[in-house]
Amino acid sequence: MAKPTRQPTIAQELEKLIADLEKSGDSAATREEIGRLRQQLEASRGEASGQSTDAWQRVLLARHPKRPYTLDYIQELFTDFTELHGDRRYADDASMVCGFGFFEGKPVFVAGHQKGRDTKQKLLRNFGMTKPEGYRKALRLMQLAAKFGVPIITLVDTPGAYPGIGAEERGQAEAIAYNLKEIPKLRVPIVVIIHGEGGSGGALAIAIGDKVLMFENSVYSVISPESCSSILWRDWDHKQEAARILKMTAPDLQGFGLIDEIVPEPPGGAHNDYAKAATNLKPLLSRALQELQALDADGLLRRRHERLRKLATFVSES
Amino acid sequence: MAWFRKEKQALESPPEKTVQTEGLWVKCEGCKKILWKKDLEANFQCCPQCNHHFKVTARARLEMLFDEGRYTEHDSGLASTDPLQFKDSKSYRDRLKKAEKNTGMKDALITGEGQLESTRTIICAMEFQFVGGSMGAVVGEKIARAIDRAIGQRLPLVIVSCSGGARMMEGAISLMQMAKISAGLARLDEVKKPYISVLTDPTTGGVTASYAMLGDLNIAEPGALIGFAGPRVIEQTIHQKLPEGFQRAEFLLAHGMIDAIVPRKEMKAYLGRASRLLGAA
Numbered sequence: 001m002a003k004p005t006r007q008p009t010i011a012q013e014l015e016k017l018i019a020d021l022e023k024s025g026d027s028a029a030t031r032e033e034i035g036r037l038r039q040q041l042e043a044s045r046g047e048a049s050g051q052s053t054d055a056w057q058r059v060l061l062a063r064h065p066k067r068p069y070t071l072d073y074i075q076e077l078f079t080d081f082t083e084l085h086g087d088r089r090y091a092d093d094a095s096m097v098c099g100f101g102f103f104e105g106k107p108v109f110v111a112g113h114q115k116g117r118d119t120k121q122k123l124l125r126n127f128g129m130t131k132p133e134g135y136r137k138a139l140r141l142m143q144l145a146a147k148f149g150v151p152i153i154t155l156v157d158t159p160g161a162y163p164g165i166g167a168e169e170r171g172q173a174e175a176i177a178y179n180l181k182e183i184p185k186l187r188v189p190i191v192v193i194i195h196g197e198g199g200s201g202g203a204l205a206i207a208i209g210d211k212v213l214m215f216e217n218s219v220y221s222v223i224s225p226e227s228c229s230s231i232l233w234r235d236w237d238h239k240q241e242a243a244r245i246l247k248m249t250a251p252d253l254q255g256f257g258l259i260d261e262i263v264p265e266p267p268g269g270a271h272n273d274y275a276k277a278a279t280n281l282k283p284l285l286s287r288a289l290q291e292l293q294a295l296d297a298d299g300l301l302r303r304r305h306e307r308l309r310k311l312a313t314f315v316s317e318s
Numbered sequence: 319m320a321w322f323r324k325e326k327q328a329l330e331s332p333p334e335k336t337v338q339t340e341g342l343w344v345k346c347e348g349c350k351k352i353l354w355k356k357d358l359e360a361n362f363q364c365c366p367q368c369n370h371h372f373k374v375t376a377r378a379r380l381e382m383l384f385d386e387g388r389y390t391e392h393d394s395g396l397a398s399t400d401p402l403q404f405k406d407s408k409s410y411r412d413r414l415k416k417a418e419k420n421t422g423m424k425d426a427l428i429t430g431e432g433q434l435e436s437t438r439t440i441i442c443a444m445e446f447q448f449v450g451g452s453m454g455a456v457v458g459e460k461i462a463r464a465i466d467r468a469i470g471q472r473l474p475l476v477i478v479s480c481s482g483g484a485r486m487m488e489g490a491i492s493l494m495q496m497a498k499i500s501a502g503l504a505r506l507d508e509v510k511k512p513y514i515s516v517l518t519d520p521t522t523g524g525v526t527a528s529y530a531m532l533g534d535l536n537i538a539e540p541g542a543l544i545g546f547a548g549p550r551v552i553e554q555t556i557h558q559k560l561p562e563g564f565q566r567a568e569f570l571l572a573h574g575m576i577d578a579i580v581p582r583k584e585m586k587a588y589l590g591r592a593s594r595l596l597g598a599a
Contacts, residue, residue, distance in 0.1 A: 161527075161546065161547075163546070163547030163551045163552045163555050164547075164552060164555060164556055165552065165556065165558075165560070165561075165564070167546070167547075168545050168546060168547065168552070168564070168565060169573050170573075171531075171573070171574075171575050172527070172545075172546040172547070173526035173527040173530075173531050173544075173545065173546035174531040174575055176527040176528075176546070177496075177500060177526070177527050177528050177529070177530075177531040177532050178531070178532070180496055180497055180500030180501070180527075180528055180532075181500040181501070181503050181504045181532050182504070184500070184501040184504050185504050198490075200484070200493060200524070201484075201493070201496065201523075201524055201527045201528075201546070204493055204494075204496060204497060205527075207497075208497050208501070220490055220493075221489055221490055221493070222484045222485075222486060222488075222489050222490055222492050222493040222524070223484075223486050227551075228486060231486065232406040232407070233406070233407075241406075245402065245404055245405065245406065246402070246486075246489045247402045247489050247490070248489065248490065252490075253490055256401065256490065256491060258490055258491070258494055304501075305501060305505060308497055308498055308501035308502075309462065309498065309501070309502065311494045311497060311498045312455055312458065312490075312491040312494035312495060312498065313455065313459055314398070314399045314401040314455040314488070314491055315396045315397065315398065315399060315455050315456050315459050316396070316397050316398075316399050317395050317396055317397075318395040318397065
């Protein structure tokens with residue numbers, strides 16, 4: 001059974017009810033009740049994988065405490081993963097994991113935000129909120145990968161870039177901006193995978209690529225639903241509505257042409273089966289890399305710049 | 319029960335003392351002195367007493383920078399399509415209409431082309447009065463086109479930022495403008511014409527985290543608030559009061575994030591000289 005969380009999903013609540021009832025003894029009434037709850041549970045799981053899912057439900061799934069994190073995907077997908085550290089300027093930021101590994105026998109470079117599971121890990125990983133040194137480390141190593149012709153894979157999962165005094169002093173904005181300008185110049189394929197929270201500029205700083213894949217229950221937005229709610233309604237009580245109007249789910253983003261493909265998740269969400277989630281991703285990642293590696297570096301860069309130039313052009317002209 | 323009871327008497331407020339000045343005077347946000355508006359205008363909207371820089375409109379900004387205040391405007395017809403159909407208590411469309419009425423602009427940025435100290439230059443200026451100078455698809459597309467023009471005609475580019483960041487009402491579409499513009503600036507690097515970013519009060523969020531920090535030169539006006547996260551967000555996160563002068567232009571200069579602080583009065587001459595020094599004239 002899942003550990004209790006601050007905001008359990010409907011499925012978790014139902015699971016708990018069923019478990020409690022099963023313990024409470026065997027009678028016709030409880031059996032009937034359990035059957036009814038099971039049906040509801042199935043329905044809620046079906047919903048979680050369908051397009052009709054409420055945006056807020058997806059936000060909760062994207063932040064689920066048991067959701068696979070970057071290192072879980074790294075473990076499932078790559079062999080001989082070798083982590084590399086530090087921005088050679090200031091520090092090593094543990095909220096950003098970078099390293100080389102083999103994918104289907106070929107070397108790749110991987111960079112991704114990392115969240116922690118328990119309190120100690122959460123603090124070490126700073127809740128997945130990266131500081132300037134983390135973005136600088138990612139860029140430094142991406143440039144190294146490009147130097148050796150190794151394709152780049154990024155795994156995006158962050159509530160946002162860290163808002164703190166030290167981060168501002170060391171140029172949080174500059175670190176993100178510089179990545180946005182330098183990553184497009186790298187002469188190797190870049191595949192971006194958004195697998196949890198795509199929190200604004202902190203996510204985008206490693207989310208520029210030639211192909212963007214997004215897990216079905218991940219979200220990607222310019223602002224969190226809580227902050228949006230506090231700006232518009234001056235409290236957090238409207239976060240569910242905010243999640244809906246921000247159009248932050250994978251189907252929404254695909255509709256706007258901001259992402260390329262949606263990675264299906266196992267029933268109920270990726271937290272139910274890490275191996276299945278990774279297995280679903282694998283063929284899409286493999287195909288994306290093959291497609292991009294077929295292009296020569298000039299062609300790849302031309303294609304990338306055209307894509308980025310046309311990105312999100314929603315204007316009318318009079 | 320008390321023996322004596324004090325008669326409760328409402329404090330009478332003195333009668334309102336208002337003097338009709340027909341908006342001739344304004345109070346300085348810096349030194350709190352009362353200033354004659356004409357003095358302020360004559361002094362580039364800076365306080366003659368304490369040099370506090372008031373916000374200026376995008377149009378006034380372009381007039382200050384271009385020779386004789388003359389320029390050709392580009393892409394003035396671009397308008398938002400409200401891609402999210404965003405609606406809270408008020409619809410985004412209504413907010414846009416109101417902003418257009420107040421500013422006479424269709425969105426938060428004007429692109430002008432003209433002479434700056436006799437060098438043909440493209441200048442983009444942001445308008446804070448338009449939804450907090452926020453960057454949505456229109457601002458993004460206008461800057462991307464300005465960069466295309468600077469590349470095509472090999473012209474220096476100046477962007478004067480004044481913005482709260484990415485526009486919430488256009489969601490992830492606003493976010494992607496950061497990627498679009500930054501990638502454009504990467505291409506501009508190849509034609510070797512200067513891009514000078516001018517950061518004015520305030521420049522925060524997604525604007526700072528993209529083009530505002532990517533100038534060949536990053537120049538700020540005195541006292542401008544410049545940062546990634548807004549001061550309130552940081553205070554809420556770390557539960558501490560922020561130090562005096564935090565995220566002001568002088569703080570950024572001390573931390574090595576900007577090249578120089580230039581008073582508004584000297585900005586035009588400075589930009590002209592910088593262009594010449596970088597070989598654009």
